[in-house]
Amino acid sequence: MSTRRMDDTGLDRIAQFARQEIGPYLAAHPEDRYPLPLVRQLAQLGAFGAAVPTQYGGGDWSRRDLALIGYELGRGWQPLAALVGTHLKLCRQVTQHGTPRQRERWLDAMARGESVFARAYHEQGIGHPSQLGTRATRRGRAAVLNGRKSWVTNARNADRVLAIARGDNATMGVLVDPARPGVTVGPELPRPGLLGVSLAEITFDDYEFDPEEDVLGGWGHDLTASLLAHDVTSYTARAVGSADAVLEHAVRFVRDGLAHRPADVQGAIRLRTGELAAKVAVMRTVWRALLDPRPPEDGTSPGAPNPPMTSAVAKVFCTTTLLDVLREAAALCGGAGYAAADHALGRHYRDALALPIIGAPNDVLLSRIGEHELGADRSSGPVPDPYPDR
Numbered sequence: 001m002s003t004r005r006m007d008d009t010g011l012d013r014i015a016q017f018a019r020q021e022i023g024p025y026l027a028a029h030p031e032d033r034y035p036l037p038l039v040r041q042l043a044q045l046g047a048f049g050a051a052v053p054t055q056y057g058g059g060d061w062s063r064r065d066l067a068l069i070g071y072e073l074g075r076g077w078q079p080l081a082a083l084v085g086t087h088l089k090l091c092r093q094v095t096q097h098g099t100p101r102q103r104e105r106w107l108d109a110m111a112r113g114e115s116v117f118a119r120a121y122h123e124q125g126i127g128h129p130s131q132l133g134t135r136a137t138r139r140g141r142a143a144v145l146n147g148r149k150s151w152v153t154n155a156r157n158a159d160r161v162l163a164i165a166r167g168d169n170a171t172m173g174v175l176v177d178p179a180r181p182g183v184t185v186g187p188e189l190p191r192p193g194l195l196g197v198s199l200a201e202i203t204f205d206d207y208e209f210d211p212e213e214d215v216l217g218g219w220g221h222d223l224t225a226s227l228l229a230h231d232v233t234s235y236t237a238r239a240v241g242s243a244d245a246v247l248e249h250a251v252r253f254v255r256d257g258l259a260h261r262p263a264d265v266q267g268a269i270r271l272r273t274g275e276l277a278a279k280v281a282v283m284r285t286v287w288r289a290l291l292d293p294r295p296p297e298d299g300t301s302p303g304a305p306n307p308p309m310t311s312a313v314a315k316v317f318c319t320t321t322l323l324d325v326l327r328e329a330a331a332l333c334g335g336a337g338y339a340a341a342d343h344a345l346g347r348h349y350r351d352a353l354a355l356p357i358i359g360a361p362n363d364v365l366l367s368r369i370g371e372h373e374l375g376a377d378r379s380s381g382p383v384p385d386p387y388p389d390r
Contacts, residue, residue: 010045010046010059011065011068013045014042014045014047014069014072014073015072017041017042018075018076019072021038021041022038023076023344026077026343031196031347032188032195034156034157035077035080035196038080039080039083039113042080042084043112046059047084048087048110048111048112049091049110049111049112049113050065050066050069050088051088051089051092052091052110052111056095056103056104056111057108057111058107059111063233064292067233067234067236067237067287067291069084069088070084070085070235070238070241071237071244073238073241074237074241074242075242075244075245077196077347077351078193078348078352078354079196080196080197081234082154082358083116083153083154085234086117086118086119086154087110087116087117087118089231090110090117090118090119090162091107091110091117093226094106094107094216095107096226097173097216097217097221097223098216098217099217099218101213102175102213102217114159115159115160116154116158117159117160118153118154118155118160118162119152120149120152120155120161120162120163120164121227122150122151122152123149123150128228129166129171129223129227130166130171130224132147132164132171134146134148134163134164135147135165136165136166136172136174136215138167138211138219139208143208143209143210143211143214143215144206144207144208144209145163145174145176145182145204145206145207145209146204146205147165147203147204148201148203148204149163149164149201149202151201151358152198152199152200152201153197155185155198155200155201155202156185156198157197160175160176161178161183162174162175162176162216163176163202163204164223164227167219168220169222170221170222170223171222171223171224171227172216172219172220172222173217173221173223174209174215175209175214175215175216176204176209176214178202180207182205182208183202183203183204184202184203184205185198186200186202187200191354193349193351193353194350194354230359230360230365231311232314232360233290233311233315234359235315235319235355235358235359236286236311236315236318236319237287238355239283239315239319239321239322239352240283240284242322242348242351242352243279243283243322243325244280244284245348246325246326247276247277247280247325247329249337250273250337250345251273251277253332253337254269254332254333269332272328273332275328276328276329276332279324279325279328282321283317283318283321286313286317289308290310310369312360312368315359315360315362315365316356316365316369319356319362320362322352322355323352323353326345326348326349326352330345
């Protein structure tokens with residue numbers, strides 16, 4: 001885990017970028033176009049190297065600062081948060097699992113944003129890495145990759161794709177050059193939101209690769225434990241960022257027109273605004289508890305339940321509550337907010353629909369949280385996080 005505290009200036013620059021550059025860009029460009037100018041700006045700001053150790057040209061930023069990147073980009077535009085979040089996840093995997101040669105070869109370019117990575121992992125209906133249908137097979141000195149992957153973020157614009165496949169008795173990561181023969185990126189998947197950054201299937205048909213140089217950690221290196229870690233902290237950050245932006249939008253809209261409404265209507269509007277603000281405040285509290293878990297205050301009974309906030313609980317709560325926040329904000333703003341020229345509220349709403357089902361789906365998290373609770377013995381103290389990705 002990164003522990004280096006990013007300097008406030010660097011974080012301020014990313015926040016300034018997200019709050020001042022994204023809106024004007026979206027006003028001037030189609031939402032479904034790949035935002036190359038924004039990607040280049042983020043690279044210059046160091047966002048793509050945030051999870052890379054300093055010895056490889058990265059910033060080695062702290063867990064808190066990585067979450068703040070997700071917050072600021074989620075506040076601005078969820079597809080950018082998804083693109084950067086996926087890349088940072090791959091930076092961590094190359095750092096943790098790559099051979100010394102692979103780290104030297106890739107991390108510097110990844111940190112500068114010159115090589116932006118995507119990950120081809122999910123297969124429809126498959127819930128465990130050991131069940132994946134995509135296969136990596138040795139053929140003499142070479143190896144081939146065969147299979148199909150669903151829902152690959154940045155499939156069309158990635159410089160490299162880490163394809164997760166079964167080979168021998170391990171779940172391996174194959175570093176794929178999508179421009180070479182044997183790789184087919186399918187058409188864009190129709191969807192209501194998360195536009196701009198590509199989402200498509202990728203098919204591998206006898207894609208040939210070097211079994212040592214192109215397998216993360218070398219042939220036979222198993223990624224199963226890493227894949228099952230379910231690092232869902234970033235989705236909480238993105239949800240809270242979106243909620244803050246939506247609350248700010250709704251409050252500004254309501255404040256501008258409140259004085260022109262009848263007195264009895266003003267009272268109802270204040271009540272609904274208060275409900276909206278309260279929900280967003282609780283989302284922020286959950287997020288802060290996740291990032292900075294603290295022991296009980298002095299005077300708390302040692303036997304009192306005090307489990308830390310878990311990444312799974314935070315993700316479920318914040319991504320679900322965000323949908324409530326958006327519905328209430330749309331009702332407050334009415335038609336003039338829903339069909340406004342800047343389309344910010346509608347964009348946040350459409351993008352938020354995906355957050356409960358991406359990463360680790362909320363239904364899966366809830367089922368496993370429930371299983372953990374039912375099997376837990378609380379008499380001996382707090383129950384550990386079932387997803388200890390911190």
